[in-house]
Amino acid sequence: MNKLRLFFASRKSWTLPYLIFSVVFVVIPLLLIVVYAFTDEAGNLTLANFSKFFAHPEAVNTFVYSIGIAILTTVGCILLGYPAAWILSRSSSGYSKTLIMLFILPMWVNILVRTLATVALFDFARLPLGEGALIFGMIYNFIPFMIYPIYDTLQKMDKSYIEAAQDLGASSAQVFWKVVLPLSMPGIISGVMMVFMPTISTFAIAELLTMNNIKLFGTTIQENINNSLWNYGAALSLIMLFLIAATSVFNTDGNDNSKRGGEPW
Amino acid sequence: MVKKILMQTYLWILLVLLYAPILIIVVFSFTEAKVLGNWTGFSLNLYKSLMNTGAHHSLMNAFVNTIAIALIAATVSTLLGSVAAIGIFNLRARGRKAMGFVNTIPILNGDIITGVSLFLLFVSLGITQGFTTVVLAHITFCTPYVVLSVMPRLKQMNPNLYEAALDLGATPMQALWKVIVPEIRPGMISGFLLALTISIDDFAVTVFTIGNQGLETLSTYIYADARKGGLTPELRPLSAIIFVVILVLLIIINRRAGKVKR
Numbered sequence: 001m002n003k004l005r006l007f008f009a010s011r012k013s014w015t016l017p018y019l020i021f022s023v024v025f026v027v028i029p030l031l032l033i034v035v036y037a038f039t040d041e042a043g044n045l046t047l048a049n050f051s052k053f054f055a056h057p058e059a060v061n062t063f064v065y066s067i068g069i070a071i072l073t074t075v076g077c078i079l080l081g082y083p084a085a086w087i088l089s090r091s092s093s094g095y096s097k098t099l100i101m102l103f104i105l106p107m108w109v110n111i112l113v114r115t116l117a118t119v120a121l122f123d124f125a126r127l128p129l130g131e132g133a134l135i136f137g138m139i140y141n142f143i144p145f146m147i148y149p150i151y152d153t154l155q156k157m158d159k160s161y162i163e164a165a166q167d168l169g170a171s172s173a174q175v176f177w178k179v180v181l182p183l184s185m186p187g188i189i190s191g192v193m194m195v196f197m198p199t200i201s202t203f204a205i206a207e208l209l210t211m212n213n214i215k216l217f218g219t220t221i222q223e224n225i226n227n228s229l230w231n232y233g234a235a236l237s238l239i240m241l242f243l244i245a246a247t248s249v250f251n252t253d254g255n256d257n258s259k260r261g262g263e264p265w
Numbered sequence: 266m267v268k269k270i271l272m273q274t275y276l277w278i279l280l281v282l283l284y285a286p287i288l289i290i291v292v293f294s295f296t297e298a299k300v301l302g303n304w305t306g307f308s309l310n311l312y313k314s315l316m317n318t319g320a321h322h323s324l325m326n327a328f329v330n331t332i333a334i335a336l337i338a339a340t341v342s343t344l345l346g347s348v349a350a351i352g353i354f355n356l357r358a359r360g361r362k363a364m365g366f367v368n369t370i371p372i373l374n375g376d377i378i379t380g381v382s383l384f385l386l387f388v389s390l391g392i393t394q395g396f397t398t399v400v401l402a403h404i405t406f407c408t409p410y411v412v413l414s415v416m417p418r419l420k421q422m423n424p425n426l427y428e429a430a431l432d433l434g435a436t437p438m439q440a441l442w443k444v445i446v447p448e449i450r451p452g453m454i455s456g457f458l459l460a461l462t463i464s465i466d467d468f469a470v471t472v473f474t475i476g477n478q479g480l481e482t483l484s485t486y487i488y489a490d491a492r493k494g495g496l497t498p499e500l501r502p503l504s505a506i507i508f509v510v511i512l513v514l515l516i517i518i519n520r521r522a523g524k525v526k527r
Binding site for chain 2: 010011012013014015016017018019021022024025026027028029030032033036080083084087088099101102103105106107108109110111112113114116117118120121123124140143144193197198200201202203204208218221222225230233234237240241244248
C-alpha cells in the first residue's frame, strides 16, 4: 500500500496516462489484427485467410511487386539523395540550413495534392503515366526523408577522420568508401527505414500515378477491409506487419554497431 | 571551381524538380480552366469561388474539419506526450526501454497497419466511426513524435534544478511549472508543430477511421475527387494558399529560433 502511494507521489506515475492510452489504442488493436487474421467470420480458429492469400497468385504477385517497387524507390532515394546530403554537409551552415528547409518544405503540401501535381507534371511534359511515373512519384514523395538523416550524420561526423585518411595517403575514392560511407551508415539506415516502410504501405498513390493500372499491396488491404472482408484484410495486414518487423530488426542491429548517435532513450 | 558549380547545379536541379509540381499548381490556380494544364488566360475566379462558401461548401467543410482535427489532436498529444516524457524520463532503465519500444510502434507500423488495427478496435467495440474516432486515431500516431521531441530536452536539463526548487520550498507543482516546463517548452512547441503537420497530411489512417457518416477531411475529399476523375479546380487556389501560409509560418519560426540563439 505504501509502495503504491510512493509511486503516485513520484513522477514515474506520469507514465500511466500514456501507458493506458497505448495499451488501448496501440497494443490491443495490434492483437486484434492477430485475432481477426486467425479466425473466420463466425469466430472459429482457422488458417483459411492465409491459405487464401497463397492460393491467389494475384495477391502474392501484388505483394512481391510492392516490395520490388519499395526497393527501387529506396535505392533511387539513396543514389539521388546521398550526393545532395553530402554537398549540403560541405556547404556553409547558413546556406545549407536554408536549402535543407527548402528540401523539407514540399512535405507540407498534402501528399495526395503532391501526387496529383506529379500527374499534372507528366501530362504537361507529355510523358505517359505508368511504371516510370510511379517510381518518379514515389522517389519525389520520399526523397526528403532520405536526404535529412544522411545530412544529419554527415554533418556531425568528425572531419579529422577524413583529414587523417588523406594524410595517410588515401585517394579521394578510398576516403569515401573506407571512411565517409561507413561513418554515415546510421544516417542511411534511418533513411531506409523512413522511405522503405511508407513506400510499402502507401495506397491510392500508385493508382493515381498509373491511371489505375498498377495496384500496390496497401490498396489490396484497403479494398478487402472496405468490402467487409475483415478477416482476410487482417491476415494481409499481419503479413505486412511481419515484413515491417523484419526490417526493423535489421535496423536495430545497425544501431547497436554505432552507439555514437544521440539515442533518445 | 568547376566541381563546385557542378555540385551546386545538382542541388538546384533536384530542388527545381521537387518544386515543379507545386509551382504548376500555384500557376494554374490563376486561370479558370477545369483541367489542370490548360491555360485560358489570367483570372482570379477560382479564388473568388473558393471564398464564395455557397458553391464549394463541401470543400471548405473538409478544410475546416481537417484544421479542427489537427488542432485538437496536436493539443491533446502535446499534453499527453509531454507528461509521458517526464514520467518515462524518471523510470529506471528497463521501464524506459519498454516504454520507448511501445512509443516507437506507431511510428514503425506504417499508416495502413495503424489504420486497420484501429478500425478493428472501433468495429469490435461497436463504436460508430466519425469525428471522435479520427481524432483518437490522430492522437495515437502524433503522440510518439511529441515524446521523441520532448525527451532530448529533459536529457539536456540539469537534474539538480528540480531538486533545488523543492529545497527552496517550491511545491512539486510549482517546480514543474517554473522549472521543468520552461526547459522543455521548445521541445513541446516543435512536437506540437510536427503533430499538426502529420495530422493535416494524413490520409491512410483517416480513411480507415472516418466511417460512413459523411464526414470529410481534405485528404479524403481529394481522394474521392480524384477517383471521380479530375480535381475540383478550387483545390488549386486552396493548395496554393495553404502552401504560402505554411511558408510564411516556417520563415517566422526559423527567424525566431535564430534570434533566440544569438
